[in-house]
Amino acid sequence: MSEFNSTFDVExxxxxxxxxxxxxxxxxxxAIASLRRRIRQAMTQFECNTVSELQSRVLHEPEVFAQMLQFFTVQVSEMFRDPAYFKSLREQVMPVLKTYPSLKIWVAGCSTGEEVWSLAILLAEEGMLDNTLIYATDINPVALKKAENGIYDLSRIAGFSSNYQQAGGTRSLSDYYTTGYDGALFDRALRRRMVFAxxxxATDSVFSEAHFVSCRNVLIYFDPVLQDRAVGLFADSLVHRGFLGLGAKESLRFSKHAARFADFAASEKIYQRL
Incomplete structure (x- = not known):
């Protein structure tokens, strides 16, 4: 972690x-800058004047720690986020993955699941879902539950639909959900190929052998040490010539594991395991 140079940082x-x-x-x-900002938000939420006050509550009240996971982790996602990434998956990655008799995909740091459901839709349209297991993982149990439920606010659906069309969707996104109570419930037929865990x-080992790992907009919240640990896990998890997808602002350029990968669709931050 970065140098601590104030009482706030020490606490x-x-x-x-x-x-x-x-x-x-x-x-x-x-990443320290992001943590500072989010801990200050938590102090306001829990009416604590100092980080030490917040620490006392977190360590002595497990229910407060459960709520704190909303501040330690960033839950920002949308379906088919960065459509060009999903279009590259459809047009460049999926033709290679189709050559395998069965597939395992790992969505690491899946947050509230928008990417998981997006990938399931893409796989269904490519005729690949029945032969695929999608492992979706996160440390936040509340986010995981939302991901598993696959229910999203109707106010977000127009944006999801626009992304889907730009990503090369072959149908209407509305074919995949039903509406009610101001929410869109995504098709349970997509859910049957997902495993949430x-x-x-930061602390766990390789989750499963995978043909494709997608970890997007997670590494930006890690310092270089933890970034290297995560990328090492992905490299160890991937089969030979398997694929890794990162977020638009993320790169393997400075990772000690960079030599284990080759650029595949460089502009979309998709890499292939050597």
Missing amino acids: LKLLLEGVYLTYQHDFRHY DHSL
């Missing part, structure tokens, strides 16, 4: 150590 370091020792969740190598990129 923040103690909070992160306490969380690790008490709950075995390791946020000590998350708790997994930490």
